[in-house]
Amino acid sequence: xxxxxxxxxxxxxxxSLRLSCAASGFTSSQYTVSxxxxxxxxxxxxxxxxxxxxxxxYYADSVKGRFTISRxxxxxxxxxxxxxxxxxxxxxxxxxxxxxxLWGPGTQVTVSS
Numbered sequence: 001x002x003x004x005x006x007x008x009x010x011x012x013x014x015x016s017l018r019l020s021c022a023a024s025g026f027t028s029s030q031y032t033v034s035x036x037x038x039x040x041x042x043x044x045x046x047x048x049x050x051x052x053x054x055x056x057x058y059y060a061d062s063v064k065g066r067f068t069i070s071r072x073x074x075x076x077x078x079x080x081x082x083x084x085x086x087x088x089x090x091x092x093x094x095x096x097x098x099x100x101x102l103w104g105p106g107t108q109v110t111v112s113s
Contacts, residue, residue, distance in 0.1 A: 001025035001102060003095050008107030012086055019080040019107060021095030030071040031099055035080045037091035037109075047093070048080060064090070085111045 007019040020032065032050040046068040051057040057069055068081040078095060094106040 001100070001103055003097065003104035005093065005095055005098045005104045006096050007106040008093060008109045010110045010112065012113050013086055013111055014034060014082070015085050015111070016083045017038070017085065017109060018096075019082065019093055021078040021080075021104060023078070023097075026097075026100070028076050028078060028097070029071060031097045033071075033078045034098060035069065035078075035093060037086075037089075037093045039091035042091070045091075050078060082109070085109075087111045 002024055004018060004022045007017060008021050009017060011017055032037060032049055032051045035047045036044050038044040044066045047058060047060050047063055050056065050069045050071055059067060063083055070079045075102065082089065090109060091112050092106040092108050094104050096103045
């Protein structure tokens, strides 16, 4: 049972990235999955969540309108589409299944010119 994130990179301000959270050993569609991030010198922050019901999503105010969380249940993967990235979005991004206390190792996103 594990989560593995990918897709992090160095990107210029205004750019886009899509992060992936690949689940294995369990059916992720049966659980709420969340993306958290922790920037340098900052507390860990809940970025977005997707519930088990279609359309049931949550976004932090800081990313609302720019980030989109989605699922591909066939691939057992959860995505975080990030648009109009800003330097303040620089962080280690991790996905988690809170009810399983399960975390991935994270993927680094750096927004810089």
